[in-house]
Amino acid sequence: MINLFKIKGQKKEEAASAAGKPPVKKQSAGELRLHKDISELNLPKTTSISFPNGKDDLMNFEIIIRPDEGYYIIFATSLSLSEFDFIFTVISRGGTFVFTFQVSPSYPHEPPKVKCKTKVYHPNIDLEGNVCLNILREDWKPVLNINTVIYGLNLLFTQPNDEDPLNHEAAVVLRDNPKMFEANVKRAMAGGYVGQHYFPRCA
Known part of the structure; x- marks a missing residue:
């Protein structure tokens, strides 16, 4: 059987190349859906998106x-002097x-x-950047979208969840000693060792 739609598409491409235009690349259903998802993104104020390949x-x-x-x-304090007194300012700065x-x-x-490019001390992200998020695995459904994943991240x-860990050591510390977990996170974000592992500065 002759596929009329295929022939029609070929004729369109031939006409475009004859006119000196590059052939139009047909988008997959996944690309069309992703285009819609990205155009409807409602990013939290803590989040931005970039396209390294354009x-x-x-x-x-x-x-x-x-x-x-x-x-x-990370909280940092800065000190300034006025005519009569000292002024301490507390600045909070998130990691990137x-x-x-x-x-x-x-x-x-x-x-x-999804992978984390930033080496991070986290119970749900391992040192290779793998992310433990249920909607990226068994709980994924086609009705979910990129926005849902971003909110999950x-x-x-x-x-952080110590019950479903990828980094088991971090999960144990979070569960048993939250103060030590917090100190480890700050050390890792500032650039330093936690146990045997070095973390580049990300704050």
Whole structure:
């Protein structure tokens, strides 16, 4: 049987190349859905998005999270002198955590592949950057979207979960000694060793 739609598409491409235009690349259903998701993004104020390969490659992008509450912020004090007294200012500064997203053409029937590029001391992110988030695994459904994943990642920084860990050592410390966990997070974010592992500065 002759596929009329295929012939029509070929004729369109031939006409475009005859006119000196590059052939139009057909978008997959996954690309179309992702385009919709990105155009409807409602990012939290702690989050931004970037496209390292340019806007033509929507299937690979980065999400940057700078937490403003929870364990993953550092408080610093600055001192200034006025004519009559000292003024202490407390400044909170979040770490900067970069996540790469790789979206397959079969999206949304399979979740995006998400990795953390920033080495972080976290019970739900291992030292290779793998992320433990239920909606990226068994709880993924096609009705979910990129925005849902971004909110889930933000939640990891405000409510790290010691019950479903990838970094078991960090999970044990969080559960048994939250003060030590907080000190370890600050040490890692400032650039330093926690146990045998070195963490580059991210705050």
